[in-house]
Amino acid sequence: xxxxxxxxxxxxxxxxxxxxxxxxxxxxxxxxxxxxxxxxxxxxxxxxxxxxxxxxxxxxxxxxxxxxxxxxxxxxxxxxxxxxxxxxxxxxxxxxxxxxxxxxxx
Amino acid sequence: xxxxxxxxxxxxxxxxxxxxxxxxxxxxxxxxxxxxxxxxxxxxxxxxxxxxxxxxxxxxxxxxxxxxxxxxxxxxxxxxxxxxxxxxxxxxxxxxxxxxxxxxxxxxxxxxxxxxxx
Numbered sequence: 001x002x003x004x005x006x007x008x009x010x011x012x013x014x015x016x017x018x019x020x021x022x023x024x025x026x027x028x029x030x031x032x033x034x035x036x037x038x039x040x041x042x043x044x045x046x047x048x049x050x051x052x053x054x055x056x057x058x059x060x061x062x063x064x065x066x067x068x069x070x071x072x073x074x075x076x077x078x079x080x081x082x083x084x085x086x087x088x089x090x091x092x093x094x095x096x097x098x099x100x101x102x103x104x105x106x
Numbered sequence: 107x108x109x110x111x112x113x114x115x116x117x118x119x120x121x122x123x124x125x126x127x128x129x130x131x132x133x134x135x136x137x138x139x140x141x142x143x144x145x146x147x148x149x150x151x152x153x154x155x156x157x158x159x160x161x162x163x164x165x166x167x168x169x170x171x172x173x174x175x176x177x178x179x180x181x182x183x184x185x186x187x188x189x190x191x192x193x194x195x196x197x198x199x200x201x202x203x204x205x206x207x208x209x210x211x212x213x214x215x216x217x218x219x220x221x222x223x224x
Contacts, residue, residue: 095209
């Protein structure tokens with residue numbers, strides 16, 4: 001089974017900050033990686049798929065990069081609506097989620 | 107409107123069975139990969155089960171032999187039959203559509219809560 005490791009688990013940041021979240025796969029998954037945002041009591045929402053493709057309607061301040069085993073999600077200028085938990089997901093072999101990164105207000 | 111609506115959750119005793127449903131509208135479930143994902147209270151997301159377009163299906167190790175995913179194309183509905191339930195199966199269960207070449211999850215339902223407790 002493919003394991004996904006996200007870091008950090010919690011991130012404290014201010015509005016306007018540049019934020020980077022890292023996700024590592026236990027084996028190569030090519031670019032079969034997605035990022036999701038989840039707010040309390042809500043279902044996850046797709047942000048990015050195929051490592052770097054922005055889902056329709058997602059603000060351009062979100063970007064993704066990487067391939068193989070190392071991936072990053074970057075928020076270029078954190079907005080109030082972005083305080084949430086973020087998950088990476090590999091979908092190369094079935095599916096596995098990272099443990100999540102909670103982005104908190106500093 | 108394209109959407110997924112789960113139902114069937116509730117309180118069940120350990121060892122019991124429950125069947126969850128996920129009604130799809132605005133698209134055909136048999137043309138997509140369909141999945142169940144769960145989230146225990148205060149915890150992260152855990153993929154549970156997938157059914158492919160052709161009907162092949164796979165489970166996570168944590169539910170293998172106990173949970174079965176299926177679909178009824180005539181009703182455009184996805185199911186999750188859960189047997190031998192344990193306390194650690196307590197979670198919100200989401201159905202999610204897998205889209206694209208490999209099936210990233212582009213559409214999610216709102217979830218249904220399953221509580222396993224005596």
